[in-house]
């Protein structure tokens with residue numbers, strides 16, 4: 001039985017024994033027993049394989065899990081000034097060679113995306129974005145009534161940077177997702193630099209947001225951080241997420257890097273959420289565990305190659321992905337792909353207009369999950 005969040009709160013509020021913990025440490029409450037997720041089983045959701053949210057198929061590394069467990073103690077009762085938040089900020093500033101006030105933490109980079117649109121766009125200052133790309137910025141622009149200039153991806157499913165530059169004059173914000181979600185495609189540092197310089201030359205007041213949520217999965221010979229541009233231009237900033245290669249989506253933590261004034265403007269425009277002590281210690285441990293990140297990158301590439309070549313065998317081409325998701329041309333609507341796979345408990349991505357008639361985003365899970373998914377693809381699409 002599925003239990004909704006609202007249903008959970010209701011039952012927890014009126015239940016007789018919600019939250020009982022047995023001698024094994026396993027929660028024995030009937031409410032928890034009804035949860036659609038078996039928390040002891042790992043990442044599987046009630047027998048379904050969820051390949052629709054670009055979450056991690058492998059979960060955090062052992063050191064990160066260990067840190068979360070170690071600090072899950074009585075100290076959790078304190079924490080309005082959470083331990084590890086200053087340490088995390090310091091670690092980020094020191095790795096990127098910036099000051100503490102160039103780093104803005106948020107409980108998920110989503111808040112930074114929303115704050116940036118609220119800070120820089122309004123009815124007279126459009127958002128320039130791509131279609132399809134990650135849609136939070138666009139959704140926020142719609143909420144505040146800012147015009148949206150959406151430039152379709154090119155024939156290789158890459159951002160049309162020239163097209164975006166061409167409509168940027170007078171824009172409040174240009175959102176560049178590199179690597180791009182959902183297409184997984186990237187642009188070289190030279191291409192990004194050329195676009196940034198062209199935008200700012202024609203429109204010096206425009207802000208430019210480089211979303212690098214998936215950077216840890218990118219091939220460094222094809223894509224690199226835009227940090228040098230952040231250091232050169234006050235109006236250019238980056239956001240990153242701990243939800244992807246660091247596998248902390250459930251902890252909700254991300255960060256921005258930019259000029260102190262820019263970080264302050266974004267922070268004042270919208271709440272960034274509080275970063276909890278456990279999220280901070282998890283992020284700090286994951287950030288410093290370079291060996292695990294390298295393993296994660298290699299494992300993701302292995303899973304991606306396996307899945308892309310299986311789809312190629314079935315006649316479906318995939319744009320080169322530098323992320324933990326792929327966007328194959330399935331030669332049919334994404335809705336048809338979902339309808340074919342869902343009965344087999346393989347849950348793939350939503351529609352991504354204007355490419356929803358041909359392309360379907362598939363998040364990459366573990367190898368085991370993708371072997372199961374590919375078996376279903378062979379069955380339903382052969």
Ligand SMILES: Cc1ncc(COP(=O)(O)O)c(C=O)c1O
Nearest residue numbers: 108109110134181213241243254
């Ligand atoms: C490109 C991109 N940016 C930002 C986010 C937001 O991530 P979070 O709020 O978990 O940091 C996502 C999530 O899928 C994403 O794909």
